[in-house]
Amino acid sequence: MPNLTKLSKFLSLLLRHRAADFDITLDSEGFTDTDAVWEQVQKHYPGVYTYKDLLQAAEEGADGKKRYEIVGRRIRARYGHSAVQTITYPPVTPPEYLYHGTTREALDSIREQGLISQNRQFVHLSLDPDWAQSVGARHSKNTVVLRVRALEAHLAGHAFHHPEPKHYLALSIPPAFIDFPETLRGS
Numbered sequence: 001m002p003n004l005t006k007l008s009k010f011l012s013l014l015l016r017h018r019a020a021d022f023d024i025t026l027d028s029e030g031f032t033d034t035d036a037v038w039e040q041v042q043k044h045y046p047g048v049y050t051y052k053d054l055l056q057a058a059e060e061g062a063d064g065k066k067r068y069e070i071v072g073r074r075i076r077a078r079y080g081h082s083a084v085q086t087i088t089y090p091p092v093t094p095p096e097y098l099y100h101g102t103t104r105e106a107l108d109s110i111r112e113q114g115l116i117s118q119n120r121q122f123v124h125l126s127l128d129p130d131w132a133q134s135v136g137a138r139h140s141k142n143t144v145v146l147r148v149r150a151l152e153a154h155l156a157g158h159a160f161h162h163p164e165p166k167h168y169l170a171l172s173i174p175p176a177f178i179d180f181p182e183t184l185r186g187s
């Protein structure tokens with residue numbers, strides 16, 4: 001059984017982080033030719049994966065994340081791009097609340113600066129606190145879930161995008177729209 005998680009990580013490298021290093025050009029929505037990606041898969045993992053494996057890895061990860069999308073002969077990462085990639089998405093109206101899982105160590109800085117996208121193009125927000133918790137747990141055992149008053153931020157002019165069922169994206173979230181645990185305990 002080929003290791004599809006490894007293949008998915010390779011796709012992430014190509015489609016989110018280092019396309020140019022693999023002679024791949026992404027358009028403004030992050031799409032590129034699936035054939036070009038398949039060529040790179042064959043080059044870096046000769047004889048390991050079939051084209052069907054590529055389609056399967058692109059469809060849905062073992063953890064239920066829909067990281068990639070294939071439309072016709074084109075493929076893209078739906079979210080998660082590095083800060084150097086400029087991907088555009090249509091703006092959407094978010095729900096009243098979205099959630100962000102982070103580390104206790106980052107709290108002081110977030111209180112001061114708000115949520116900043118760091119090495120990615122966008123800040124990633126989750127629809128439910130449990131999912132946010134698992135996103136934060138990738139970084140630390142000391143996870144804190146923040147509640148973002150997304151609709152209020154949207155009405156104040158901050159753009160939100162929804163590239164995939166479980167994630168919303170925003171360029172940044174100022175502290176004024178974030179409910180920290182101490183606020184939530186009091187509410």
Ligand code: HQG
Nearest residue numbers: 067080101102106109110113114115116118120124135139
């Ligand atoms: C933190 C996964 C200090 C932020 C997930 C996070 C997600 C600040 C870290 C996707 C800060 C960035 C993205 C500030 C934010 N000061 N720290 N002002 N503002 N941070 O990995 O949200 O498995 O770039 O809280 O499901 O953890 O890759 O973002 O801890 O959707 O498909 O800076 O990655 O998807 O870390 O995760 P990341 P993230 P995949």
